Structure formats: structure tokens, C-alpha cells
Amino acid sequence: MSENIEAGLVLSVINLQSKIQKRIGSALSAHGIGLSDYLVLNQLYTAPNQKVRRSDLAEQVGLSPSGVTRLLNPMEKIGLVKKQENPRDARVSLVALTTAGTKIYEDAQVSFKHASAALLEPLDKKELDEFYKLLKAVL
Amino acid sequence: MSENIEAGLVLSVINLQSKIQKRIGSALSAHGIGLSDYLVLNQLYTAPNQKVRRSDLAEQVGLSPSGVTRLLNPMEKIGLVKKQENPRDARVSLVALTTAGTKIYEDAQVSFKHASAALLEPLDKKELDEFYKLLKAVL
DNA sequence: CTCAAATGATTGAGCAGTCAAACATATTGC
DNA sequence: GCAATATGTTTGACTGCTCAATCATTTGAG
Numbered sequence: 001m002s003e004n005i006e007a008g009l010v011l012s013v014i015n016l017q018s019k020i021q022k023r024i025g026s027a028l029s030a031h032g033i034g035l036s037d038y039l040v041l042n043q044l045y046t047a048p049n050q051k052v053r054r055s056d057l058a059e060q061v062g063l064s065p066s067g068v069t070r071l072l073n074p075m076e077k078i079g080l081v082k083k084q085e086n087p088r089d090a091r092v093s094l095v096a097l098t099t100a101g102t103k104i105y106e107d108a109q110v111s112f113k114h115a116s117a118a119l120l121e122p123l124d125k126k127e128l129d130e131f132y133k134l135l136k137a138v139l
Numbered sequence: 140m141s142e143n144i145e146a147g148l149v150l151s152v153i154n155l156q157s158k159i160q161k162r163i164g165s166a167l168s169a170h171g172i173g174l175s176d177y178l179v180l181n182q183l184y185t186a187p188n189q190k191v192r193r194s195d196l197a198e199q200v201g202l203s204p205s206g207v208t209r210l211l212n213p214m215e216k217i218g219l220v221k222k223q224e225n226p227r228d229a230r231v232s233l234v235a236l237t238t239a240g241t242k243i244y245e246d247a248q249v250s251f252k253h254a255s256a257a258l259l260e261p262l263d264k265k266e267l268d269e270f271y272k273l274l275k276a277v278l
Numbered sequence: 279c280t281c282a283a284a285t286g287a288t289t290g291a292g293c294a295g296t297c298a299a300a301c302a303t304a305t306t307g308c
Numbered sequence: 309g310c311a312a313t314a315t316g317t318t319t320g321a322c323t324g325c326t327c328a329a330t331c332a333t334t335t336g337a338g
Contacts, residue, residue, distance in 0.1 A: 005267050006255040012274040017156035018201030062157030091286045091333045116145040122276050128144050131273045135151040137261050206295050230303045230316045
């Protein structure tokens with residue numbers, strides 16, 4: 001058995017995530033949202049019709065369905081997203097971005113990009129491409 | 140401004156972490172510990188004298204000092220770690236591994252390594268090295 | 279048709295962590 | 309020596325999530 005670089009690598013990813021959480025989290029807090037909110041807005045923004053089923057959303061942002069319910073409730077109250085029912089299937093509840101939500105997302109996206117660039121500043125273009133390629137291979 | 144690969148890359152790291160959390164978490168649960176517990180045991184195991192200050196531990200595992208207090212309490216109760224006072228400075232409280240803790244860690248480490256290898260199975264040796272190098276450059 | 283099983287969302291209870299305040303001890307400047 | 313300040317830890321109140329149970333609706337088998 002070789003040196004088991006895998007375990008060390010996983011630990012490093014965990015450390016990186018912890019750094020991301022802190023830096024991106026504080027960048028986003030200026031917009032009054034958390035990282036999970038951002039991930040949700042991001043999914044809605046890039047979704048075909050800016051409507052997504054709650055359970056798909058859960059899958060996409062890595063939360064449980066109940067986590068999504070609890071996350072969306074306050075977002076709905078402050079008017080970032082709105083609930084829409086599906087006429088074909090009354091069990092599912094679609095979520096859509098509001099204009100206010102779109103605005104907030106676009107603002108927050110700028111901060112997100114800046115913070116990401118700052119975080120990855122030690123890498124040059126070629127390394128970024130390589131890094132991205134490796135991540136996609138594992139996902 | 141170029142394509143802003145950085146933001147996409149950060150999102151990918153977040154996705155990877157979410158996958159790690161789930162897979163490694165369930166591997167560790169067979170040993171009755173969570174990922175944070177494992178990180179703590181790992182730090183203690185690899186520390187010079189298997190004694191660490193609580194606040195250093197917080198830094199190393201990416202928790203707040205109070206998070207460490209709350210994490211260690213149950214671990215101490217089930218005998219994985221023990222508190223030791225520092226005769227030179229009564230403010231600090233050192234944490235040390237017990238024999239039971241060492242045993243659990245060594246067992247859990249096997250699962251951790253297996254789960255990590257499974258997770259990174261799509262990459263070959265050369266890619267693993269490259270990945271690791273990039274992670275260390277960013278940390 | 280109808281009713282049993284499947285699917286999607288929400289709710290209740292609880293755990294893991296945060297932040298800010300409190301507490302305990304140490305260090306420093308006068 | 310002794311206040312004032314700094315450092316390390318814990319505690320109280322809260323947030324954000326999970327899991328299991330529940331509710332609502334749909335689907336499918338007889």
C-alpha cells in the first residue's frame with residue numbers, strides 16, 4: 001500500500017472549505033445573506049425557468065428537504081423568493097426568484113467573485129484550470 | 140475581466156466538501172464518532188506530546204473556542220480524551236488522548252483512509268499529487 | 279373505482295455549532 | 309505591590325441544520 005496521500009488530501013479539502021466558509025461567509029453577510037442562501041439564489045438564477053422544485057433544490061445545494069423548507073421560509077418572508085404551485089401535481093411546490101431576489105443575487109455575486117478570486121490568488125491561470133479539472137473529475 | 144473561473148471553482152469545492160461530509164461522516168459513524176471528533180483525535184494523535192491547548196485545537200480544526208469546549212465535553216465523558224492542567228499557567232487547559240481514544244482513533248483512521256481512497260478513486264497517482272500540491276498552495 | 283403504496287413537503291425534537299458576555303488567571307506599567 | 313489590561317476558557321441564548329414522523333397528494337394493481 002502506497003503512502004495514502006488520499007487521506008491527507010481529504011483533510012486539506014476540509015481545511016480549504018473551512019477557509020472558504022469564513023471568507024465567503026463574511027463577504028456575503030454584507031448583503032444580509034448566508035452561504036446557503038447564496039447557493040439557493042445561484043441555483044434559481046441559473047435554472048431554466050427560474051423555477052425549481054424544493055426537493056431538487058435540496059439535492060443541488062446539499063441540504064435535506066427539511067433544511068430547504070427552513071431555509072426558504074425566511075427568504076420568502078423578506079421577499080427574495082416566492083412559492084408557486086404546480087397545477088399538474090399539487091404535492092410539489094416550486095420556488096422562483098423575485099425581482100428583489102434577482103437584484104440581491106446579482107449584487108452578492110460580485111462579492112462572491114471577488115472573495116473567490118482573493119482566496120485563489122496564489123494560483124495562476126493554468127493552475128486554476130488544472131484545479132477545476134481535478135475537482136470536476138471527482139464530483 | 141476573464142471568465143471568472145474562480146467562482147465556479149469555489150462552488151465545486153463546496154460541492155466536494157458536501158460529498159466528503161456525507162461519505163466520511165457515515166464511515167466514521169460506525170466508530171461512534173463524527174467528523175469533528177475525528178479531526179480532534181487526529182490533531183491530538185499527531186501532536187508532539189499528544190497534548191494540545193484547547194484554543195490551538197480550535198484553530199486547527201476550524202472551530203470556535205466555545206465549539207471546542209462543547210465538542211470535548213462528551214468526548215471526555217466517554218473517556219476518549221482527558222483534561223490536564225498546565226502548572227505554569229492555570230488559564231490554559233490541555234487536552235490529551237487516553238488509551239481508549241488512541242485505540243478508537245487508530246480504528247477510525249482505517250475507515251477514514253478507505254473512504255478517502257474510494258472518494259478519490261477517479262484520480263490516478265499523478266493527479267492526486269497535483270491536486271494535493273494545488274490545495275497546499277491555496278491553504 | 280378504490281385503496282395501498284409511493285412521492286413531496288412540513289413539522290417536532292434535538293444536536294452541533296456560533297457570538298457575546300462572564301469568569302478565571304496572568305502580565306505589565308506605575 | 310496593585311490596578312488595568314490581556315489571555316484562555318466556559319456559559320447563555322440563539323441559529324441552522326438533521327432525522328423521524330406526519331400530512332397531502334398522486335399513482336398503480338386488482
